[in-house]
Amino acid sequence: MAKDENEKIVVGLDIGTTKVCCVIGEVTDSGGLNLIGIGHSISRGLKKGIVVNIETTVEAVRKAVDEASRMAGVEVGSVYAGIAGSHVKGLNTEAVVAVAGKNKEVTNGDVERVIEAVKTQSVPPDREVIHIIPQEFILDDQDEIRAPVGMYGQRLRAKVHVVTASVARTQDIIRSIEKAGYFVEDIVLQPYASSEAVLTQDEKELGVVMVDIGGGTTDIIVFSEGGVKHTSVVAVGGMQVTNDVAIGLRAPIETAEEIKKSFGSAFAGTINETEEIRVKLIGDRPDRIVPKRIVAEIIQPRMEEIFEFVSQELKMNGMDGKVPSGVVVTGGASLILGIEEVVEKVLKLPVRVGYPQGINGLVEIANSPMYATAVGLALYGAKAKSGGKSGLRSVNKGPLEGVLNNVKKWFKELF
Template identity: 35%
Template sequence: MKILNIGRESANEPEPVANEAICAIDVGTTKIVALIAEVDDNDDLRVIGAGRMPAQGLRRGVVVNTKEATAAIGQAVEQAVQSAGQPMRPLLLGISGSHINAMSSKGAVAVGRNGRNITTEDTQRALEQAKSVALPHNREIIHAVPRSYTIDDQKGIQDPVGMFGYRLEVDASIITGASSAVANLVHCVHDNGLEIEDLVLEPLASGLAVLNDDERRLGVALVDVGGGTSDLAIYLENAPWHTVIIDVGGDHFTRDVAMGLRMPYPKAEALIKQFGSALPGHVPADAEVRSGAFGEEGQQVVSRRVLAEILNARAQDVLDLILREVKRSGYDGLLPAGIVLTGGVAQLSGFAEMSRDQLQWPVRVGRPKGVASSVIDLSSPEYATAVGLLLWGKRHEVEPVISPEPLPGVFDRIIKWLRNFVPQ
C-alpha cells in the first residue's frame, strides 16, 4: 500500500512558499497536539493556532482503537483551526512505536564519465538505490536518512552537491515501520478529512527542536521519554546515525506509583508531577504529602521518600535500557555531548541529575526552541516533537548541513582522543 508522500528522503527539496502555513500533529501516547504555524517575513516560524487533547485509543505510541484516536485527533485539530482562524493544510505527522526499525544501507550511482558537479538529483538517485533493500511485505520505509557520502574514494562527505566526482555513494539509515501500524495512524488522520504531507519519525523531529549544532556535530544521544515510549536518536556529524524506540515511558512510572502506593492512576500521575523526584537521597526522610487512595477513605498520607524510591527504580530501569541501546549501537564512545533528555518525563525532578551522576556523561534537559508562539507555551519538553515537526516542515530536509567539507583528519583524532574519557 502506498500511503501518500511518505518520508521526505532528501535534504535537497525546493524551499516552501513564504508565508504558507505549516501544520503538524504529534499523536503521542498521552496527548495529541495540533499546531498551525506561519513563516513570517523574517523566515521565522510563528504558531498561530494550537490544539491539545488527552490521547485516546493509543498505547505505547501506536493506535489500538481507531475510533477513539480519530475522535481525539479531530478535537485537537478543531481547537487549532478555531484559534488560527484558518484550516489545516497538508500536515507533518509524527510516528513512533516499537514497530519502528532502523538498518544501514548503501546506495551508489555513476555521476558522469567526465566528472561533473554532483546535483541534488544524483543524491536522490543514490538514496533511491539505498532504499532497494528486501523488506517483508508487512513493512514499509518511512525514511531514508543520509548519514554521509563518498565521492570516488573520498569518504565522510556531508553535502556532496556541487562537488566533482565519478561515483557517488551514500551511507544511509533506512527507517521502516510495520505497515499496519503506519496505516492505522494514517487512517485516523485521513478520517478527519486531513491530508498528510510527510510522516516523520518522532525522535528525528524532537532532535530538530532541542539539539544545538555543536551537539549534533560532535555526537549526542537524544532521548525523548514520553508517556508510552522512550525514543533514542544518536546524532553524529550532523546526521542521525541510529534510532531506537524503547517500549518504556512515563506510563510505567505512573503505574509503579499507582500500584506501589495503591492509588488511582490519575492521582498517581498528579502526585509524580507535583512531588516526584528521582533522587530519594535529596528528599527529607520525614517529608509527607496528602494524596488520593483507593478505598472508602479516598485519602492517604504518602512518604515523599518512598515515592522517590519508586520513581528512582523506574528511572534506573529506563537509564539502563538507554545505555544498553547506546552500547549496542557501537557509538557509545563517540558522544562527547552526552545525552539530551526531552519529552514529558525529562521534567521529573532529579532525573537529569541522576543520569549525569551515574553515566558520568553530560546530561541536560532539552526544551524546544526555534518556534515563536503567543497562542500556546511551547517551552515544555513535552512539545519537542510537535515543534520539531514544524521545523521539519520548514526546512524540508532531514538535517541542516552545516559543514560542506569532508571530515578533516583532525576531527577524527579529536573524536578518538575524546573516546578515552567516555566510559565504555
C-alpha cells in the same frame, strides 16, 4: 477563516499516547516559524504509541486541530504527523554507484542514483520506509563528504540511516487523520521531529543523544557529525512510572499520576527524609501518610531502567564515547524532579532538559518538553515547504536534508 492553501501555513500533529497536540505555524519571509495556534486533547485511542482505537483517535485529532484552528483563525487542510511505537526500526546501510558523467564530476543525478540504490535493498512487503537520512558520502577513498556535487571521482558511496515502520500501523495513523478530515502531508519519525525543536546544530555536529520520554514510549535519536547515527523506540514511558507508584502505594491511577507530578522524584538521594505526603488509597480506606522518599524510591528504578536501555543502545551501536554534547531529555516525563541526577548517575554524561526552540509567536504556551514533537513537526514542515523555494533552502537546510526529501518521495512511489 482563510484556507491553509496559503503555502505559509504549516501544521504539526503529534498523536501521542496521552495527548494529541496540534501546532499551527506561519513560515516567515526569513524562513522562521511563527506559532499562531496550539490545541490539545486527551488521547485514549493509543497504547504504547500505537493506534488501538481509530474512532477515539479521530475524535481526539478533531478536537486538538479544531482548538488550534480557532486560535490561529486558519482552516486546517493538511498536517505533518509523527509516528512512533516499537514497530519502528532504524538501521544504517550504504549503497555505491559509478559516477556517470564523462568528466567524472559528481552531479545531482549521481547523488539521486546512489540514494535510490538503497531502495534496491530488500524491504519486506509489510514494512514501509519512513526516512532515508544520508549520513556521509564517500568518493573513491575520500570519506566524510557532506555535499559531493561538483567533486571529481569514479565511485560514489552513500552511508544512510533508514527508518522503516509497519505498513499497517502507519496506515492506522494516516486513516485516523484522514477520517478526521485532514490530508497527511508527511509522516515523520517522532524523535526526529522532537530533535528539530530541542537540539542545536552544534550539539548535532559534536555528538548528542536525545531521549524523548512520553507517556507510552521512550524515543532515542543519536546525532554525530551533523547526521543521524541511530534511532530506536522502546515501549516504556511515564505511564509505567505512574503504574509503579499506583501499585507501590496501593493508590488509584489518577492519584498516583497526581503524586508523581506534584511530589515525585527520579532520584531518591536528594529527598529530605522528613518530608511526607498524604495519599488517598483505593476504596474507602483512610488516607495514608507516606514519606516523599518512598515515592522517589519507587520511581527511581524505572527511570534508571529507561536510561540503562539508552546506555545499552549507545554501546551496541558503537556510539559510546561519541556523544560529547551529552544527553538532552525531552517529552512530558522529562519534567520529573531529579531527572538530571538519574541521567548523570546511569550515563555519566552532561544532561539538559530540552524545551522547544527556534520559534516565535505563542512561545510561552508551547514552552514545555511535552510539545517538543508537535513543534518539531511544524518546524520539519516549514523546512520541507521552504525547501521548494530558492534561497530559503540554503538558509534552512543542510545539503543532506535536501536530499532526504527527494529520497522520501522516491521511496513513497516505490513502496
